[in-house]
Amino acid sequence: MKMARVAYEGRIYQAFDTEEGIKFANGQIVSEQDVVWLPPVEVKTCFALGLNYFDHASELDFQAPKEPLVFLKGPNTFIGHRGFTKRPEDVTNMHYECELAVVIGRQAKEVSEADAYDYILGYTIANDYAFRDYLENYYRPNLRVKNRDDSTPIGPWLVSAEDIEDPMNLPLRTYVNGEKVQEGSTKDMIFSIPKLIEYLSSFMTLNPGDMILTGTPKGTVDTKAGDEVITEIEGIGRLKNTVY
Template identity: 70%
Template sequence: MKHARIACYGGIHEVFDLDGKLHLRDGRIVQSNEVVWLPPIEAGTIFALGLNYADHASEISFKAPDEPLVFIKGPNTLIGHEGQTRRPAGVGMMHYECELAVVIGKTARHVSQADAYEYVSGYTIANDYAIRDYLENYYRPNLAVKNRDTLTPIGPYVVDKEDIPNPMNLYLRTYVNGDLKQEGSTKDMVFDIAYLISYLSSFMTLQENDVILTGTPKGTVNVTEGDEVITEIEGIGSLKNTIVGDHVFQR
């Protein structure tokens, strides 16, 4: 089943998709164009993977790391489907990153790879924009690269893990203004989902609604104000957002 969070009727609601319609828990049905889409979960700790696809690492002239290159993102970065992402004035290179996002379903500590999927509740799509201008180096990304407000659209839905039988064989695609710019497959991850859950839980406790962003394949290109970006993952759906300039925010 697909789950989402929306704002409508003066409140915030959890909804589920049934036959293409949004059903509120109280039985009402709403149209997708009548709501504001929110991040589909209230995320806890957000883990992001750098260089977790060998082709992307090669694309930017780096080799894939020998162990997971992980950094933390704040929940301030998240926005929902059809939201606006800010491109600061003067930036020379800002690019999208279509990523499979893994949602943790229960407390996890010292989890084996064999048991890792027992701790997953579902999957969603994240577009983890990077502002390359602010990068110190690829092995130590600083806060300004990945933690600016509105920099990570996520959603629209979380899809239950039971409905994604093999998350390690899903196609990913990104379109900019309708043109296909990025495509790849989760099968090409350097470190797979089971390994990442086992690795992270070996030294810290994972909690319900923590999120692991698993990296992006090659094909990242610069986006500018006014661009419409759609990231798609097979079996999960499409996530759309628009790039806007500083003037929209008036600060």
């Protein structure tokens, strides 16, 4: 099942994907152009992975990590499908990062890798923009790199975990102004989704609504004001964002 959160005529609705359009729980159907897309989940704690693909680490001339490089993101960063993200005037390198986002569905503490999938509610797409000018060093991203307002579009849909047969084998792609600029697969992650859940839950409790951004493959390039960026993950959808 594909679910979304949207605003329409001053109210917030849970919405579903149908062939006719966006369907609300009350049966009303509207066009996707008529709604304001919100993040498909109200994110609690967000854990983001740095350098979780070998090719991306190599692309940035960094050594692949031996342990997950995790940092936190604030709720101010998240916006929905068709949203707008500002490019700061002093930035010379602002690049997209197409990422599979994992949403936790129930409380998880000391979960084994073998049982990790049982704690997942579903998956969505994140475009976790990075403002490289502000980077302090590879293992400690500066707050300004990853926590600027409206810098992380997510959505459009939250896809139920049972509808994704193998989340560790999903093609990812990014398009800037219609040109494909990034392509990879979740199979190339350094630390798999189950390993990440095992790692995080080994020292802290994960709760429903927590989200894990699992990193991005190589192929990141600078974006400019006016660029339309579409991040795509097979089986989940296409997330549109505009830089201004």
